[in-house]
Amino acid sequence: MEGSRxxxxxxxxxxxxxxxxxxxxxxxxxxxxxxxxxxYLSREEFTHAAGQLRGFADYLYFHLMGEPLLHPKLGEFLxxxxxxxxxxxxxxxGTLLSAREExxxxxxxxxxxxxxxxxxxxxxxxxxxxxxxxxxxxxxxRAAEKGIIxxxxxxxxxxxxxxxxxxxxxxxxxxxxxxxGAWKEIYSGYKIRDRVFLEWGEKFDWPxxxxxxxxxxxxxxxxxxxIGVLADGTVxxxxxxxxxxxxxxxxxxxxxxxxxxxxRAASLKRSFETRQITEPLCQRCGYAKLKNYRK
Numbered sequence: 001m002e003g004s005r006x007x008x009x010x011x012x013x014x015x016x017x018x019x020x021x022x023x024x025x026x027x028x029x030x031x032x033x034x035x036x037x038x039x040y041l042s043r044e045e046f047t048h049a050a051g052q053l054r055g056f057a058d059y060l061y062f063h064l065m066g067e068p069l070l071h072p073k074l075g076e077f078l079x080x081x082x083x084x085x086x087x088x089x090x091x092x093x094g095t096l097l098s099a100r101e102e103x104x105x106x107x108x109x110x111x112x113x114x115x116x117x118x119x120x121x122x123x124x125x126x127x128x129x130x131x132x133x134x135x136x137x138x139x140x141x142r143a144a145e146k147g148i149i150x151x152x153x154x155x156x157x158x159x160x161x162x163x164x165x166x167x168x169x170x171x172x173x174x175x176x177x178x179x180x181g182a183w184k185e186i187y188s189g190y191k192i193r194d195r196v197f198l199e200w201g202e203k204f205d206w207p208x209x210x211x212x213x214x215x216x217x218x219x220x221x222x223x224x225x226x227i228g229v230l231a232d233g234t235v236x237x238x239x240x241x242x243x244x245x246x247x248x249x250x251x252x253x254x255x256x257x258x259x260x261x262x263x264r265a266a267s268l269k270r271s272f273e274t275r276q277i278t279e280p281l282c283q284r285c286g287y288a289k290l291k292n293y294r295k
Contacts, residue, residue, distance in 0.1 A: 016061065017061040017063065017226065018050060018228075019064035020074075020231070021039065021066045023038045025096070028119050031206075040231070041231055045233070054084050060086040063091050065242050078107035090114065092114070094132065098135045110148050113149070115152045118155045133170045137171070141193075148195065151197045153201045155202075183198075207240055207285040214285070218285070229251050245281040246268065246279055248268075
């Protein structure tokens with residue numbers, strides 16, 4: 001295998017974001033969204049892309065943009081990922097959890113589900129908040145029984161909201177018990193139960209080439225421990241390139257090893273290591289500025 005993760009000087013990404021669809025059933029204010037044509041990976045495309053990524057990543061995320069639970073072949077993709085030895089992580093807005101619960105809970109590859117509870121505030125969905133939250137809480141409970149980690153996320157660092165308070169009260173009502181069910185504070189939020197967590201999200205500006213640069217001296221984990229593949233096969237350095245602005249090549253046309261060895265990929269990785277950012281999109285990354293990477 002080219003590039004062993006045990007070699008820190010030539011380490012390959014251990015997280016791969018494979019966008020199985022860029023379609024979404026919501027339009028959240030905190031999400032960049034995408035202007036790309038709506039696309040769903042075929043079984044053949046998923047198998048090929050996942051096979052290419054397996055040599056470079058242990059964790060496979062079924063998203064970059066889009067709502068992965070919309071994909072009609074979700075169960076097939078989870079089974080293929082399991083056969084390849086991946087541990088799968090999903091990020092969802094939570095609206096389809098009850099409809100897709102059986103598929104998710106029966107998938108041995110599924111390692112973690114991250115639920116963006118702040119999607120409700122951004123969309124004011126047709127279903128009542130209490131019903132939406134109850135569906136999410138029940139899923140987390142059943143997932144924990146299957147050994148699957150559930151992380152519920154709220155934006156509250158850099159801007160809390162009244163609706164966050166309502167959601168937190170509902171969570172306490174559902175989870176607090178008289179038999180020692182206290183939440184344990186951790187660095188990123190709370191451990192509510194075994195394999196059930198609440199994490200705070202930090203508000204940041206998504207990188208966009210149409211905005212002003214924010215930093216040229218930061219670092220990034222792109223191409224060091226993560227890589228992304230859009231639904232059309234475009235390879236990008238991280239999970240924040242919503243439009244494929246940093247197009248390193250197409251995985252349906254070129255092997256991943258060749259793409260990562262290309263001059264543009266090598267230059268980008270070097271710019272992260274030296275903190276001399278030259279890619280226009282990366283210069284506009286509000287997340288990198290927020291985190292102020294030190295590694």
